[in-house]
Amino acid sequence: MVRKLLAIAFILVLVLPPVTSTAIYLYSDQGDMPLYEAISEKEKVAPGGDGDIILALDLNYGFLNESMREKALALLSEAKAGRTVIVGLNTLRTLENDRPGILGVLGLTINFTKTGLVKISPNDHLKFTSFTYDSDTYGIALVGGKAKPVLLSGDIPVVSELRVGEGRFVIIAINPSALYLDTKNPAVAEFVVAIIRHYKGGVPLTSVAIGALASAGAVAYALNSHNPRIQRFREFLVGLVLALGAYMLPAREILKNEVRRGIYEYVKAKGYTTVNDVASMFSISRTNAKWHLSVLKRSGYVDETEVGNTMIFYPAGKRREAIKASLLENRTRREILKMVKEGKSLSEISRVLGLSKSTVHYNLSILEEYGLIKSREDGSYEVAEDT
Numbered sequence: 001m002v003r004k005l006l007a008i009a010f011i012l013v014l015v016l017p018p019v020t021s022t023a024i025y026l027y028s029d030q031g032d033m034p035l036y037e038a039i040s041e042k043e044k045v046a047p048g049g050d051g052d053i054i055l056a057l058d059l060n061y062g063f064l065n066e067s068m069r070e071k072a073l074a075l076l077s078e079a080k081a082g083r084t085v086i087v088g089l090n091t092l093r094t095l096e097n098d099r100p101g102i103l104g105v106l107g108l109t110i111n112f113t114k115t116g117l118v119k120i121s122p123n124d125h126l127k128f129t130s131f132t133y134d135s136d137t138y139g140i141a142l143v144g145g146k147a148k149p150v151l152l153s154g155d156i157p158v159v160s161e162l163r164v165g166e167g168r169f170v171i172i173a174i175n176p177s178a179l180y181l182d183t184k185n186p187a188v189a190e191f192v193v194a195i196i197r198h199y200k201g202g203v204p205l206t207s208v209a210i211g212a213l214a215s216a217g218a219v220a221y222a223l224n225s226h227n228p229r230i231q232r233f234r235e236f237l238v239g240l241v242l243a244l245g246a247y248m249l250p251a252r253e254i255l256k257n258e259v260r261r262g263i264y265e266y267v268k269a270k271g272y273t274t275v276n277d278v279a280s281m282f283s284i285s286r287t288n289a290k291w292h293l294s295v296l297k298r299s300g301y302v303d304e305t306e307v308g309n310t311m312i313f314y315p316a317g318k319r320r321e322a323i324k325a326s327l328l329e330n331r332t333r334r335e336i337l338k339m340v341k342e343g344k345s346l347s348e349i350s351r352v353l354g355l356s357k358s359t360v361h362y363n364l365s366i367l368e369e370y371g372l373i374k375s376r377e378d379g380s381y382e383v384a385e386d387t
Contacts, residue, residue, distance in 0.1 A: 022044075022046070022050075022051040022052055022053070023043070023044070023045045023046070023051050023052070023053040023054075023055060023196050023200065024045065024046045024047070024048055024050065024051035024053070024054055024055065025039070025040075025045050025046065025047050025048070025055045025057075026048065026054065026055065026056045026059060026071065027047070027058065027059075028058065028059045028060045028063040029060060029063040030368065030369070030371065030374065031058070031177060031178070031181050032057070032058050032177050033371060034180060034181055034184070035057070035058075035176060035177045035180040035181065035188065035189060035192070037319075037320075038180065038186065038188075038189035039189050039192055039193055039196070040305075040319070041189075042189065042190070042193045043193045043196050043197065043200075045196065046305070046306060047305070047306060048306065051083075052082075052083055052084065053083065053084045053085075053086065053196065053199055053200065054075065054078055054083055054084070054085045054086065055086050055192075055196070056072065056075055056085065056086065056087045056088070056091045057086070057087070057088035057090075057091065057172065057175075057176055057177050057192070058088050058089075058090045058091065058175065058176075058177035058178070059071075059072045059087075059090060059091040059094050060090045060094065061090070061093060061094040061097045061098070072091065072094050072095060072098065073095070073098060073099060073102075075087065075091070075095075075169075076095075076102070076106070076164060076169070078167070079164040079165060079167040079168060079169045080164050080165030080166065080167060081165065081166060081167060082165070082166035082167045083167045083168075084167055084168045084170060084199045085164075085167065085168070085169050085170065086170040086172065086195060086196075086199070087169070087170070087171055087172065088172045088174070088175055088176060088177065089112075089138070089139055089140065089141050089172070089173065089174055089175040090175060090177075092110060092112075092141055092171065093112065096110075106145075106146070106162060106164065106169070107145045107146035107147075107162070108143065108144070108145045108146065108147055108162065108171075109143070109144040109145040110141050110142065110143055110144075111141070111142040111144075112139060112140075112141055113135075113139070113140060113141075113142060114135050114136045114139060114140065115135045115136075115140055115142075115156065116134075116135060116136055117132050117133070117134055117135070117136075118132070118133045118134075118135055118140065118156060118158070118174070119131075119132055119133075120132070120133055120158055120174070120191060122194070123151055125150065125151070125198055126150075126151050126159070126191070126194040126195060126198055127194055128187060128190035128191045128193070128194045129186070129187040129190055130187065131185055131187040131188060131191070133174050133179060134179075135174070138174065138175045138178050138179055139175060140156070140173050140174055141171070141173045141174075142156065142157075142173070143157055143160045143171050143173055146162055147160035147161060147162045147171060148160060148161050148162070149161075150170070150198075156173065157173065158172065158173050158174065159171070159172055159173070159195060160173070168199070170195070170199070172192075172195070176188050176191065176192055254295060254296065254299045254301065255301075257292075259282060259284065259292060260292045260295065260296065262282065263278055263282060263289075263292050263293065263296065264296055264301055264302070266278070266281060266282075267296075267302055267313060267314065267315060268315050270325070271314060271315075271318065271321055271322055271325040272312045272313065272314040272322035272323075272325050272326050273293075273312065273313050273314075274310055274311065274312055274313070275289050275290045275293065275311070275313075276289075278292070278293060293313050296313070297313065300316055301315070301316060302314060302315060302316060303315075303316050303317075303319065305319055305322070305323070307323055307326050307327065307370070308366070310326075312326050320371075323370050324370075324372060327366065327367065327370060327372065328372075330363075332353070332355070332359075332363060333363050333366070333367060335353055336349055336353070336360060336363050336364065336367070337367060337372060337373065337383070339352065339353075340364075340367075340373050340381050340382065340383055341383050345380055346360055346361060346364065346380075346381075364381055368381070371384055372384055
C-alpha cells in the first residue's frame, strides 16, 4: 500500500502543473484592444477583474473618466499590496498628470522625451523577436532613480522594475499599444508576452515534489490505520484521489463522458455558452456544469473570456466569433447593429425602436467596446469591417 501511495504521489508531481499567477489587462479605449487580442492568443490574460499581475500599458488620461482615473491611481496601492503592476508610457503620463510628483515620491526620475529609433532586443530573461521603436513618433520615458533595469536596449532601460511595498512596479518605457495598433507587428505582442511570462513564474515542480513526498508517510498511515476516525479520513482520501484522477484524464479520454461530449457539441453548435446555460440545458447543477467546462478548457477543447460581467466558454480559437454571438443574442442589440449598417443615427434608432437615447447609447457603447462597431469623428457610428 505504501509503495502504491508513493507511486501516486510521484505521478501527481509529474502531471500537476505549477501554480501560476493570473494576469489582467486594463484599457482606456478601443485602441488598446488589438494588442490585448494579440497577447491573449499567446498567453492567458483577462480583460479586467482580479489578478496577481496587472497590465496597464496605455491608460491614456484623455480617455479616462473619473472612475478609471481612480483605478490608475490605485495601481500603486495594488503594488504595495503584493501585486506586480506593469505600466507603459501613457499610464506613467496619466499618473503624473493626475498627481504631479507622485512618481518622484517613489524615488523615480522620469524624463518623457524623444530619442529617435530604438532597437528593442531580447536578452537571457525575455525571449521575443527584435523590433524597432520610433520614439520620435510615439515618445519614450527615460527612467532613473531607484528603478532597476530589467531589459536594456543599448544605454536605454526599456523595462525597469521598482519594489513597492510587497509587490513590484514594472515600467515599460515605450508605448506598445500605439505601436502595435499602427504596425500590427507580432513582435510587439511577443515582447509583452515575454514580460508577462517573466513575472508569472509559478511554484517549481521540485517544491511540489517535496510537498507530495513529505505527505506520503502521513497518508500511508491513514490508509493502513484501524482507528475509526482515521478510517473516515481514509474514505475522504479515496474520494479525493478518484476526483483528481477524473480531472487528470488524458485529453483523448475527455469526450468519452456522454454529458461532457454533449456539452462540447453544444458549444460548437451555438458558438459559446455559460455555466448557467449548460446547467439549464443539461439539467445538471451549476457546480457540475462548471466542472465539465473546466475539464474541457484544461484539455484545450474550449477557452473562456469575460463579456461584460459574464464568463463565456467557446470553441478554442473562436474568441471573436463567440463574443459577437454572445452580444447579438440580445434582440435589441441585433436591431441596433442592423440600423447602424443602414447608416441610421442614434436619434433615428431611438425613434424607430421606441427606446430612450440613453438606452441606445448604452448598447452602442457595448458594441463599440467589443469591436463590432466604431465611432466616427462626427459622433456617428459605422460597422467594423470584419463584422
